[in-house]
Amino acid sequence: MTDIYINDIGTALGSLREQNDAQSLGQAEADCLRIVDKTGIRSRPVAAEHEYSSDLACTATNALLTETGTVATDVGALLVCTQTPDHLIPGVSSRVHGRLGFPKSCFVLDINQGCSGFVIGTQVMTNWLRATGGSGILVNADTYSKLVRPHDLTTRVIFGDAATATMLSTRRGGFRVVHCRSFADGSGYDAFVARGSALRNDQHQQAGIYMDGPGILNFALQAVPDAITQTLADVNRSLGDIRMVLFHQANRFIIGQLAKKLKLAKEQTPCNYSDLGNTVSASIPLLLKEQMNQLQPGDLVLTVGFGVGLSWGAALLERVKD
Amino acid sequence: MTDIYINDIGTALGSLREQNDAQSLGQAEADCLRIVDKTGIRSRPVAAEHEYSSDLACTATNALLTETGTVATDVGALLVCTQTPDHLIPGVSSRVHGRLGFPKSCFVLDINQGCSGFVIGTQVMTNWLRATGGSGILVNADTYSKLVRPHDLTTRVIFGDAATATMLSTRRGGFRVVHCRSFADGSGYDAFVARGSALRNDQHQQAGIYMDGPGILNFALQAVPDAITQTLADVNRSLGDIRMVLFHQANRFIIGQLAKKLKLAKEQTPCNYSDLGNTVSASIPLLLKEQMNQLQPGDLVLTVGFGVGLSWGAALLERVKD
Secondary structure (H helix, E strand, C coil): CCCCEEEEEEEEECCEEEECCHHHHCCCHHHHHHHHHHHCCCEEEECCCCCCHHHHHHHHHHHHHHHHCCCHHHCCEEEEECCCCCCCCCCHHHHHHHHHCCCCCCEEEEEECCCCHHHHHHHHHHHHHHHHCCEEEEEEEECHHHCCCCCCHHHHCCECCEEEEEEEECCCCEEEEEEEEEEECHHHHHHEEEECCCCCCCCCCCCEEEECHHHHHHHHHHHHHHHHHHHHHHCCCCHHHCCEEEECCCCHHHHHHHHHHCCCCHHHCCCCHHHCCECHHHHHHHHHHHHHHHCCCCCEEEEEEEECCCEEEEEEEEEECC | CCCCEEEEEEEEECCEEEECCHHHHCCCHHHHHHHHHHHCCCEEEECCCCCCHHHHHHHHHHHHHHHHCCCHHHCCEEEEECCCCCCCCCCHHHHHHHHHCCCCCCEEEEEECCCCHHHHHHHHHHHHHHHHCCEEEEEEEECHHHCCCCCCHHHHCCECCEEEEEEEECCCCEEEEEEEEEEECHHHHHHEEEECCCCCCCCCCCCEEEECHHHHHHHHHHHHHHHHHHHHHHCCCCHHHCCEEEECCCCHHHHHHHHHHCCCCHHHCCCCHHHCCECHHHHHHHHHHHHHHHCCCCCEEEEEEEECCCEEEEEEEEEECC
């Protein structure tokens, strides 16, 4: 089986910044302090009024092309993972393809996943590259702020708008994709849903994101450790072999609980939510980019996504010599 | 490389039926007759007010499970191709997974493609099954009628609401997937777009589907023959080897022009648009299901999708003994 590598990651943040304080949120100071303390999120990047997922996706992809010295016409696949597209028809990948001049031979597709979208996108792209060779870009781009109900503090203070563009290829460098595994439980569809966001008539409810926080927490605390065990068992590994576990940056409380349950040391679970918030499927690649130079060849890194769907999974990566 | 087969297809139609006549459309009779004559579409299935892509997807998937005697817990992957989801968050695949009791180990994902979505979905699923083995279901489900502007006759009379559920697996039977190839041109993003359908603020325009008909026609007449030539050349085949070409059922005029340009006989290009309309990515599997028993083991069938994105591609299939 051909080895596939994550070579590099380009990033983009929403161009505005919202503080999680009483003044910015128009809420009581005690409520804001309590929420910042529990979530660990102080401020978040937010897309401007006329800034969309396609804009963040293009900026991140352009950054990646520049950093890696890649010309768009050499890219064989462009996969955009988003749940907040500009339009239902066509996909964001079509906009990125057209704006940045990718070739007609490029495989172009939007996929819809939330916080497990980096793991699932890596699975799809890895399978693609194993069949075709060459290189492909996985974009993770969302602007959840446009779907948050402004008075629903439990979601508003959490989500940040961002995009990443991840280069995957058969060229050794960065991280080798060792193994991926994903899971789903559609019986949890209603635990995280954006009412009135597409075709279904949800007129009896205010449009926007509804999250069953305790439900999602219980799900994550059960499903994530099981998924980690199964993913590692598939390749005869255990947590003791892993240098870092990069969790989807949901918030401080949930990551803390997971780290405790899995007996992970603080230095094994680096976090970046405090000034990024939960950037949905971009959160893992944002963190992976930050940690890339802290890792030595041979180090194993487990990335773990979980959330809406319900959908969850893990991708085991090995840092290799660049 | 492991061979992957399209074993069977389940179908579902929108539960209402709209005639393309003066009374149903509230338009002048001469206009309706002219449009029916050009498109070849007399009537179309239309989803009821509270009938959504997830409902059609579940019905088609249930039909497939019943017809093939498959239990949901044996299915390893569930891919839903739609551009008209119930919600942006989560995807339709999550709803189908939950309602029909698919297992937690199932790979579950929505992809967003229009009229090339059967070819592209087949590519993604084929790569998946080559990596994992087992079986997967590709659902193609759309309810474009909910996005059509009622007074825009050029689109309203064309689109039908339907879903298909296609079983793919490593088990020999039905059609062998010989080769797939897809193409994209995002510079044509605006040639077919649903304004006001997701996050972008298009308030200066009435919400709904906008189609540049002549632009799409010119694109198809150029791109489709080229794609066919390239797809067949990849596997050292030519059109002379092909028993049937199953075009995406866009409408009579465009299919007629393509058949003429490619010098295909009428019996080589069966059509079913007259009482289904253009059912987006479900149109090819609906036609494939109809033609399955007309074909002999060894017959080669080329399925060809093209449309919104712009996105187009071809999948070469070989009928095998069941």
